[in-house]
Amino acid sequence: MIKGIVFRIESKDYYVLPTDGDQIIRCSLRGKFKNEFKLKKDKLFHTDIAVIGDSIEYDMNADGTGVIHKIDKRKNYLSRKAPKIRGAGFRGERLEQIIAANIDNLLIFSSILEPVFNNKVLDRLIIMGETAHIPLSIIINKADLDENEAVKEWKELYDSIGYKVFITSTFSNQGLDDLRKSLQGKKNLFFGHSGVGKSSLLNKLFPELELKVGKISSFTEKGTHTTVTSIMIQVDADTFVIDTPGIREIEPFGIRKEDLGHYFIEFSDFINECKFNTCIHYHEPGCAVIDAVEKGAISLQRYESYLRILETIEEDINF
Numbered sequence: 001m002i003k004g005i006v007f008r009i010e011s012k013d014y015y016v017l018p019t020d021g022d023q024i025i026r027c028s029l030r031g032k033f034k035n036e037f038k039l040k041k042d043k044l045f046h047t048d049i050a051v052i053g054d055s056i057e058y059d060m061n062a063d064g065t066g067v068i069h070k071i072d073k074r075k076n077y078l079s080r081k082a083p084k085i086r087g088a089g090f091r092g093e094r095l096e097q098i099i100a101a102n103i104d105n106l107l108i109f110s111s112i113l114e115p116v117f118n119n120k121v122l123d124r125l126i127i128m129g130e131t132a133h134i135p136l137s138i139i140i141n142k143a144d145l146d147e148n149e150a151v152k153e154w155k156e157l158y159d160s161i162g163y164k165v166f167i168t169s170t171f172s173n174q175g176l177d178d179l180r181k182s183l184q185g186k187k188n189l190f191f192g193h194s195g196v197g198k199s200s201l202l203n204k205l206f207p208e209l210e211l212k213v214g215k216i217s218s219f220t221e222k223g224t225h226t227t228v229t230s231i232m233i234q235v236d237a238d239t240f241v242i243d244t245p246g247i248r249e250i251e252p253f254g255i256r257k258e259d260l261g262h263y264f265i266e267f268s269d270f271i272n273e274c275k276f277n278t279c280i281h282y283h284e285p286g287c288a289v290i291d292a293v294e295k296g297a298i299s300l301q302r303y304e305s306y307l308r309i310l311e312t313i314e315e316d317i318n319f
């Protein structure tokens with residue numbers, strides 16, 4: 001029985017890095033997992049048995065491959081709503097798709113231009129990190145394209161809420177040393193829409209790795225043609241980065257309307273003061289959150305983000 005981490009997944013092969021080794025072992029899943037998974041199929045809530053970042057135990061076969069027989073309980077995991085899959089789930093419910101597990105540090109990516117900074121998109125990603133209880137920081141990349149100092153204003157907002165914000169550029173190298181330091185000794189997840197510069201930044205941060213981006217891992221969203229890739233890279237003995245290139249659709253999974261306010265962390269100072277304990281801070285009388293927005297104690301931009309997400313939360317999510 002050997003301990004390891006799931007490093008990459010290619011169809012039915014799970015590539016595992018042993019905890020005490022540096023040779024990646026190709027493993028399969030023991031049959032019992034697949035059977036359990038099949039049994040649950042008509043009540044399937046998520047799409048994956050083992051995921052990138054899972055801590056597992058395996059046994060070696062004579063031919064040098066391994067068999068995973070235990071998946072440890074996840075410390076945490078980041079998930080999204082799986083894109084609609086025909087025939088899966090029931091009553092049209094959406095499944096949960098796990099992006100990666102056991103993350104120490106979530107880096108939420110945005111860019112100042114190309115694509116243009118969109119605080120509502122950023123807030124949606126932040127909410128996903130908050131619901132997963134993963135420590136997170138924000139990256140605003142492509143600072144070299146910032147002509148009217150727009151980035152400064154956004155940094156101030158997120159700083160004031162309590163988030164660490166890294167302003168970076170892979171062209172001018174701005175912010176790279178600070179960012180590299182914050183990744184040391186952790187399992188880091190680079191998360192954000194495609195095009196903001198995640199892979200470029202990874203290459204710039206760790207040029208010695210000569211990343212073969214795209215080659216490493218993919219998992220297919222069953223029943224669709226969309227392929228999402230996650231790539232786990234070992235930077236040194238205890239530093240890892242998981243990159244998530246190619247993600248286009250990012251929707252939080254399983255948030256209830258009545259809980260959403262708690263994931264806007266600066267609302268927490270006010271939520272208990274609302275007149276009704278069922279308050280969703282929409283238009284209820286005596287809402288302390290709305291009051292705080294009017295007094296400028298909560299930023300209007302964040303509150304508008306909140307309303308936007310509130311509108312899009314579906315009623316039929318399963319738990």
Ligand code: GDP
Binds near residue numbers: 194
């Ligand atoms: P990913 O999809 O998030 O991994 O993004 P990529 O790393 O593939 O980058 C998308 C595009 O943005 C590429 O054309 C990069 O050259 C460009 N890019 C990345 N970082 C920067 C930056 O700091 N400044 C500018 N101006 N462009 C960048």
Ligand code: ZN
Binds near residue numbers: 274275282289290
């Ligand atoms: Zn309220």
